[in-house]
Amino acid sequence: MENVLPWLEPRDVAALALTCRTMAAAARDLTSCRAADAAQGLEGFGIPVVNCVDECRYPYFEYSPVSVLARERRAFAFPRSISEKNAAGFDYGQFGGDGCRCIDCCRGEQEDPAPTPADLPLIYECGPACSCTIQCCHRLSQRGASAELKVVRHPTKGWSLHAAQDIKPGAFICEYAGELLTTKEARKRHQTYDQSPRVTSLLVVREHLPSGDACLRFNIDATNVGNIARFINHSCDGGNLLSCLVRSAGCCVPRLAFFTRKEIQSGQELTFSYGVVEPGLESSSRACFCGTSQCRGILPSEKT
Numbered sequence: 001m002e003n004v005l006p007w008l009e010p011r012d013v014a015a016l017a018l019t020c021r022t023m024a025a026a027a028r029d030l031t032s033c034r035a036a037d038a039a040q041g042l043e044g045f046g047i048p049v050v051n052c053v054d055e056c057r058y059p060y061f062e063y064s065p066v067s068v069l070a071r072e073r074r075a076f077a078f079p080r081s082i083s084e085k086n087a088a089g090f091d092y093g094q095f096g097g098d099g100c101r102c103i104d105c106c107r108g109e110q111e112d113p114a115p116t117p118a119d120l121p122l123i124y125e126c127g128p129a130c131s132c133t134i135q136c137c138h139r140l141s142q143r144g145a146s147a148e149l150k151v152v153r154h155p156t157k158g159w160s161l162h163a164a165q166d167i168k169p170g171a172f173i174c175e176y177a178g179e180l181l182t183t184k185e186a187r188k189r190h191q192t193y194d195q196s197p198r199v200t201s202l203l204v205v206r207e208h209l210p211s212g213d214a215c216l217r218f219n220i221d222a223t224n225v226g227n228i229a230r231f232i233n234h235s236c237d238g239g240n241l242l243s244c245l246v247r248s249a250g251c252c253v254p255r256l257a258f259f260t261r262k263e264i265q266s267g268q269e270l271t272f273s274y275g276v277v278e279p280g281l282e283s284s285s286r287a288c289f290c291g292t293s294q295c296r297g298i299l300p301s302e303k304t
C-alpha cells in the first residue's frame, strides 16, 4: 500500500480513505507528509507548504529534481562520448579532458570559485564529459535546490515560491526541471492547456547560437513532472531571480537555472520575468497580478 499510495492523485487518496480505517490513516499520513514537504523528500531539505488563503490543496505532480524525457519518464541522460567541440560549436576544452579545471578542484583546491552568473545568461559547468564528482565546485547547479524555501498560496497568483532564509545576491536557487518536449509535442500540449482552467507550467527556452542567426529551442513542461521551480511566478519588473542557461561539458541540451539578482530577505517571494507579451496575443493572455509599478496587466505568452 505504501508503494502505491504516494503515486495517487489527492482525489483518489480521498476516495481510498473512505474505504476502511487503515486506508484512512495511511491517507492522512500521506497528506500531511505532502503538505510538510513540497519536494516529497527529494531535495536536501524539507520545503513546507503554506496555505492561509483558501481550501486549495497542494497540486498533484510527480516531483523530479532533474528534467526527464517526455513519455519515457526517465532521467535525462546525456551521451558520454561527445567531441570537445560539439555540433553547435561550443568549446568545452576548459572543462572536459586533461585540462579540466574540475580536476584541480577535486585535488583539494576548493578555493577556486564556481562560475558566477554575473550578467551572463550563459554559464558553463562540468558534466558527463568530466571526471569529477557531483561535489565539484563547477557543478553548482546540479545538486538540487540550494536555499531554504517554502511554497505559499497567494490570493490571485495561485501557488508561489518564497525564500525561507536570507539569501545573498548571485546565489544559485534551483533549476527549472520538467519533461523535455519536442516542439511538436509542446505545441500540442499548449493547445490543450489553453483550453483548460488548470494552472500549467510549460516554458519555451531559446538559446541564440554564436553565429547569431540560429537559435536552439527547448521546451520544459513542469505541469505533470517537475521540481520546486514550477511555483515561481512572473514579475513584470524582471523579479529578483536571474534565469541562466547552463551548458555542461558533454551535454547537448542546456538547462535553465535560477540565481538571485539581489539580496533576498526571508519571506520574500521569488519571481522572474516570463518574457514579453507577443503582439497579437494580448487578448488571449491571462491577467498579471505581479503588483509591481511596471506591471503590464497581462502575463507574457507566446505563439508556440
Ligand SMILES: C[S@@+](CC[C@H](N)C(=O)[O-])C[C@H]1O[C@@H](n2cnc3c(N)ncnc32)[C@H](O)[C@@H]1O
Residues within 6 Å of the ligand: 156, 157, 158, 159, 160, 199, 200, 201, 202, 229, 230, 231, 232, 233, 234, 235, 286, 287, 288, 289, 290, 299
Ligand atoms: C509556472 S506556474 C507558477 C505557479 C502557479 N502560480 C501555480 O499555482 O502553480 C505559471 C502560472 O502561474 C500563474 N502566474 C504566474 N505569475 C503570475 C502573475 N504575475 N499574475 C498572475 N498569475 C500568475 C499563471 O496561472 C501562470 O500560468
